[in-house]
Amino acid sequence: MDATAPHHPHPMIRLSGVSKTYGDGTVAVRQLDLDVGRGELVCLVGPSGCGKSTTLKMINRLVEPSTGVIEIDGEDVTHGDPVKLRRGIGYVIQQVGLFPHQRITANVMTVPLLYGESKAHARERAHELLSLVGLDPEQYGDRYPHQLSGGQRQRVGVARALAADPPVLLMDEPFGAVDPVIRGRLQEEFRRLQQELGKTVVLVTHDIDEAVLLGDRVAVFADGGRLLQYDTPARLLAHPVDEEVATFVGAEQGLRRLSVTRIDRSQLEPAGDLAEADLDTTVPVGATLEEALSLMLRHDRPAVAVTDGQELLGVLTPAGVHRSLRAALRE
Template identity: 55%
Template sequence: MADRTVTSAEGATSIDGAVSGVEIELEKVTKRYPGTKDPAVNEFSMVVPAGKIVIFVGPSGCGKTTTMRMINRLIEPTSGRITIGGEDALKLNADTLRRKIGYAIQQAGLFPHFTVEQNIAVVPGLLGWDKKRVEARVEEMMDLVGLDPKEFHGRYPRQLSGGQQQRVGVARALAADPPVLLMDEPFGAVDPITRGNLQDELLRLQTELKKTIVFVTHDFDEAVKLGDKIAVLGNQSSILQYDSPDAILANPANDTVAGFVGAGASLKQLTLLRVRDVELKTDVPTAKEDESPAAVREQLVKRGKHFVLVLDSRNRPSRWVHTRELGTAATMATAGRPLGDLVSLQSTLQDALEAMLAEGGGVPVTGPRGEYAGVIELDTVMSTIQKIREEHADDHQEEDQS
């Protein structure tokens, strides 16, 4: 479908009503705090492309969060100019501006005495949406971030895991369909596996929504995984390098940037490659939860297979079952063992490798809405690693000869 472009902070609205991202431009933006000699942020200039994820990465205290918060004026700039979709952000009412910009932070920042539904509905309510529209949007957002509305609708934040809270935080940030999303270390307080899953979820959402996202982190690996572009920042938010992840990995601008890249740059290439970039195994036996265990067992025996992957009513992988477990199983929905780690087409090969090491074998891969897409196997990832190493060895040989 063709898009109708609106040159404003409202974003570009397509025929189906979805709002995509807009360009953000910061021109010589400075922040000085009273009583300090040097500015916290000094003449920061950058163009954030529409519909892309731009990562601010740098050491603690360098000014990256301050810079990001000036975009929605949670911190007021001392001087400079900020435009969002061509509109001067500093001339808008600050509350009006913030309602047009999604904001997600570490530990979600949910209102503890609001239910999941009430938390997600906050900004649409402030914007005066009618009750039916708000209810429909809440359900849509919960489904989008992978939370069953029937199960989580009335829960309170204290009744959710850390990862579930972060999903609600992202749903709340997106509820009013803003063109811009600011994310301040949103996944920093959860365990590594949950963090990887949330990163995958963000990438999945972005393929559908095409928002303009500014994301702050101190984790360079996270920056490489998520960013279309990375801004490596130094003191006072000075831009040490602003480029694509592969360009920064290949050619760090200086020693400071090289320090962020760290050792094992070649293995970091696994973070640039996605599961969608490699071949998946698609001949793994599958069965639906409502099928007869005896019939499934008969088919496995005919094919000489020992395992079957069970899919739910929405075609999402749920369990592995061995043939010996089918003889006594009452239903496919309860047979075998629930899946541990899953990866999506958006996951990196590094994520896939870690999941396979945890699971001890191939791992099911899911598509845009959690549907089964195939299985990724260890041999596939290992052959890709070998290819990367050979390419880097060739590169080093060419450098030595030149």
């Protein structure tokens, strides 16, 4: 598969031949073709200085491209009014940038008020969004940013970016400044939120684990702003296009593949053949191999029962996990 092969006939975001060369001759991004489908979450990943943040900033023209065309929802936005463009795009950065002297509700109200909404409607919208990101407005709305934890401030940043109900959300290392436990919780909640709201999201991260956990597709960049591979997490881990991608994905790619490979019902065995299996130890058929294997290890079982929510479909053994991984490699 070509790293930059178009995926959607009518993408929400399309970058065609986009480059950024600075005055001193430094090439930040080189001839980039990238499509992001409507409602898709795409992660841009790569080492520091590989052009992923520059790419994100070119989409909302905080950085102007040197060459190429950027289209959003079929409209060429390369030469239009950048301020108008940004009003239709939510933007979340690592250091959230909340207004320190404004209460949390007022911070989230900022964008709706700029758009001319009444204070009452803007406040109502802010309270809805705070609830949506898991912050009770009654408890947190009147606090100031310094009275919140890093993870809570990050949630407020997401709420503020959603306040104008933008179809496109750009996120630059949004969970990078919080501790690992909180980060994992924020990632899971954000994935659920994105699926619920159907936003088109482009997220920059240096963390391959975050990219394969969150992304519908992952774009791997290299130094000099080159796009090496653009693929689903499962295909990226199973079929790195070259040694450079394989090295970046790392030695743990086999373990990471467990987290993105779903249970293959054709690899299940009849429950009757495994009397030892505790059939109370069950996973749904849509679970990942990692979830199934973790359950086996945690409960010291030779297999886990797999159900479709109502019926028992069979049991998955470690051998079945191995066969499922092998089958995924052939896809």
